[in-house]
Amino acid sequence: MSETTTDGRVQRGDRTRRVILGKAVDVASVEGLEGLSIGRLATELSMSKSGLIGAFGSKEQLQLATIRAARAIFVRTVVEPALLAPVGIDRLRALIDAWLAYSSDRRFPGGCFFARVGHEYAGRPGAVRDALAAVDQEWIGLIAATVAEAQQVGEIRADEDADLLAFDLVAYLDSANLRSLLTGGFDVYDHARRAVDARLAAAAPELRADPSPDGSPA
Amino acid sequence: MSETTTDGRVQRGDRTRRVILGKAVDVASVEGLEGLSIGRLATELSMSKSGLIGAFGSKEQLQLATIRAARAIFVRTVVEPALLAPVGIDRLRALIDAWLAYSSDRRFPGGCFFARVGHEYAGRPGAVRDALAAVDQEWIGLIAATVAEAQQVGEIRADEDADLLAFDLVAYLDSANLRSLLTGGFDVYDHARRAVDARLAAAAPELRADPSPDGSPA
DNA sequence: TAACAATACGAACGGTCGTACGTTTTGTTT
DNA sequence: AAACAAAACGTACGACCGTTCGTATTGTTA
Numbered sequence: 001m002s003e004t005t006t007d008g009r010v011q012r013g014d015r016t017r018r019v020i021l022g023k024a025v026d027v028a029s030v031e032g033l034e035g036l037s038i039g040r041l042a043t044e045l046s047m048s049k050s051g052l053i054g055a056f057g058s059k060e061q062l063q064l065a066t067i068r069a070a071r072a073i074f075v076r077t078v079v080e081p082a083l084l085a086p087v088g089i090d091r092l093r094a095l096i097d098a099w100l101a102y103s104s105d106r107r108f109p110g111g112c113f114f115a116r117v118g119h120e121y122a123g124r125p126g127a128v129r130d131a132l133a134a135v136d137q138e139w140i141g142l143i144a145a146t147v148a149e150a151q152q153v154g155e156i157r158a159d160e161d162a163d164l165l166a167f168d169l170v171a172y173l174d175s176a177n178l179r180s181l182l183t184g185g186f187d188v189y190d191h192a193r194r195a196v197d198a199r200l201a202a203a204a205p206e207l208r209a210d211p212s213p214d215g216s217p218a
Numbered sequence: 219m220s221e222t223t224t225d226g227r228v229q230r231g232d233r234t235r236r237v238i239l240g241k242a243v244d245v246a247s248v249e250g251l252e253g254l255s256i257g258r259l260a261t262e263l264s265m266s267k268s269g270l271i272g273a274f275g276s277k278e279q280l281q282l283a284t285i286r287a288a289r290a291i292f293v294r295t296v297v298e299p300a301l302l303a304p305v306g307i308d309r310l311r312a313l314i315d316a317w318l319a320y321s322s323d324r325r326f327p328g329g330c331f332f333a334r335v336g337h338e339y340a341g342r343p344g345a346v347r348d349a350l351a352a353v354d355q356e357w358i359g360l361i362a363a364t365v366a367e368a369q370q371v372g373e374i375r376a377d378e379d380a381d382l383l384a385f386d387l388v389a390y391l392d393s394a395n396l397r398s399l400l401t402g403g404f405d406v407y408d409h410a411r412r413a414v415d416a417r418l419a420a421a422a423p424e425l426r427a428d429p430s431p432d433g434s435p436a
Numbered sequence: 437t438a439a440c441a442a443t444a445c446g447a448a449c450g451g452t453c454g455t456a457c458g459t460t461t462t463g464t465t466t
Numbered sequence: 467a468a469a470c471a472a473a474a475c476g477t478a479c480g481a482c483c484g485t486t487c488g489t490a491t492t493g494t495t496a
Contacts, residue, residue, distance in 0.1 A: 009442045009493050016443080030341045035252060038484060049484085051444040059484060110341035119337040122399035123248045123328035133400040140397075167409045171393035175385065178392070179358075181340035182351040191385045202420060227463050227472045234473080256454065268456085269474040277454060439496070445489080452483070460475070466468080 017055050020045065021069035024062065028070075029110030032120045033063045033128060060127065067131050070113040078102050079142065089155040089200070092146045096169060096196055103177045104189050111181045114139075115174055140166050160203045168199055235273050238263065239287035242280065246288075247328030250338045251281045251346060278345065285349050288331040296320045297360065307373040307418070310364045314387060314414055321395045322407050329399045332357075333392055358384050378421045386417055 023045055028036045038059065042049045056062040078098040085094035103112050110116050114135060121129040144166035150156040156165070176192035241263055246254045256277065260267045274280040296316040303312035321330050328334050332353060339347040362384035368374040374383070394410035 007442085007494070012492080013443060032250070032252075032338065034250075037482080039482065048445050050446075050486085053485070054444070116337055116341070118400060119334055119396060120250065122396055123334070129400070136397070136400055164409060164412060167393065167406070168390070168413050171389040171413070172386070174393055174396070175389035178337060178340055179354070182336060182347070182354055188385070191382060194382060195386050195389070225464070225472085230462080231473060255452080257452065266475050267454085268476075271455070272474070437496100439494105441492100441494075443490105443492075445491085447487090447489105449486075450484100453481080454479105456479080457477085458475100459477105460473105462473075463471080465470070 013055065016047075016051075017065070020052060020055060020062075021066055024066040025070045025073065025113060026109055028063075028066055029108035029113045029116050031110075033066065033117045034120060036063065036066065038062075063128050064131055067117070067128070067135065070108070071135050073107065074102070074113070074139075077107055088150045088153045089204075092143070092150055092156075093196075093200070095143065095146060096173065099173050100176070100189055100192065103173070104180065104186055112174070112177045115177050140170055143169055154205060156200075156203050157205050165199070165203055169196060172196055172199075231273065234265075234269075235283070238270060238273060238280075239284055242284040243288045243291065243331060244327050246281075246284055247326035247331045247334050249328075251284065251335045252338065254281065254284065256280075281346050282349055285335070285346070285353065288326070289353050291325070292320070292331070292357075295325055306368045306371045307422075310361070310368055310374075311414075311418070313361065313364060314391065317391050318394070318407055318410065321391070322398065322404055330392070330395045333395050358388055361387055372423060374418075374421050375423050383417070383421055387414060390414055390417075 020041065023041060024036060027041065027044075038049050038053050042052045045052070053059070053062070056065055078095065082091060082094035082098045085091040108116075114132065118132050118136060121132055144162045147156060147160070147162040147165050151158050151160065151162065172192045172195040176188045179188040180186055238259065241259060242254060245259065245262075256267050256271050260270045263270070271277070271280070274283055296313065300309060300312035300316045303309040326334075332350065336350050336354060339350055362380045365374060365378070365380040365383050369376050369378065369380065390410045390413045394406045397406040398404055
């Protein structure tokens with residue numbers, strides 16, 4: 001049963017959905033998920049409003065699908081390439097570097113998609129907010145887990161709180177993203193890089209072994 | 219000329235404008251400056267749409283006035299109380315503490331007004347974006363200037379880059395604001411506090427003076 | 437070929453948006 | 467009291483919003 005039948009009809013529908021979402025993520029990264037209007041999207045894609053909404057059922061479903069599509073792009077652009085780096089501090093830096101490139105290269109025209117729409121729905125309960133909160137938690141959780149891995153291989157001090165360190169790092173990234181968009185300049189990404197470097201240097205294990213419980217240096 | 223005549227008519231207009239803006243900042247902190255609709259605002263204030271828009275001329279003027287009103291509230295809530303603290307690290311901490319209270323107490327129902335609408339317009343050139351960028355720069359500049367003052371009184375190491383330190387601190391605050399709204403919890407403010415403490419501890423001058431070029435304390 | 441299913445369409449719906457115009461009300465100035 | 471000025475109103479406008487309905491088109495299955 002369900003022998004991966006490639007029904008040409010649903011196949012066409014899937015393709016349409018992909019095309020729509022490709023445009024939707026770009027629009028939403030600038031105008032937000034509320035400003036993402038059916039009519040405008042339909043016009044830009046040269047299709048009918050009814051055809052477009054018919055592919056998703058309702059605007060909220062379109063919004064949720066847009067979030068999933070943006071997440072997939074984020075994973076492909078930031079996470080997967082960074083996971084090629086070896087476990088430890090290298091992988092952590094790879095994630096951070098990939099994120100900075102993702103933001104400064106304007107993978108989405110409005111900067112980080114999730115920063116834009118996250119703030120849009122942060123104060124409004126509902127399915128959209130929940131979905132965005134989940135993605136945000138995934139991202140911070142990934143950073144924290146990567147920090148923990150680096151601790152296990154001894155590249156980050158064991159007494160560092162992984163969640164705290166993840167909080168700091170993500171904060172630098174988000175701040176750079178916003179300020180770059182606001183000012184139009186890119187210098188602030190260097191601020192973020194220097195902040196990351198300093199924070200990771202502080203979290204690095206002491207090179208000269210500190211005095212053990214008994215028998216200490218002169 | 220212009221002997222501070224208190225014209226009852228413009229006085230009434232000013233009062234109306236104040237009432238409108240009082241509601242506008244609250245609405246905009248949740249729905250954004252775009253979602254701030256004339257009709258809804260008029261309904262909530264039991265006045266006519268035409269009367270409301272007539273008080274400002276256009277929606278963009280209303281938006282700009284709303285930003286100025288939010289800035290005034292921010293100055294009164296965060297900046298002015300903190301400026302009572304003595305120059306130096308105390309004043310810096312007072313600013314940070316006041317900001318955390320301003321955010322976690324939900325002085326605006328949607329959290330920090332400027333985080334919400336800053337992201338909304340960060341990617342869209344125009345007068346609104348420029349106004350928001352200016353306020354943001356004011357705030358970061360104030361933090362940086364306060365850091366510089368603390369350096370002059372010897373409470374922060376002179377080799378710290380004031381702009382860099384300000385960037386880090388503001389990043390912690392913004393991150394806590396967003397994540398608190400997204401999750402509905404307030405634990406993340408403790409993360410921010412611990413991040414601030416650690417960052418300021420790292421920026422504090424060494425207690426045991428290192429050997430200075432000539433004649434220094436034993 | 438006939439019956440069925442999924443997609444996309446055009447047209448229309450009620451509702452809200454920002455704005456403009458003319459009128460009424462309220463306050464100030466001759 | 468008369469003339470004027472500012473504020474607030476009611477009404478109406480065209481544009482767009484998300485959604486619904488019936489229909490044509492395209493592909494699959496009997």
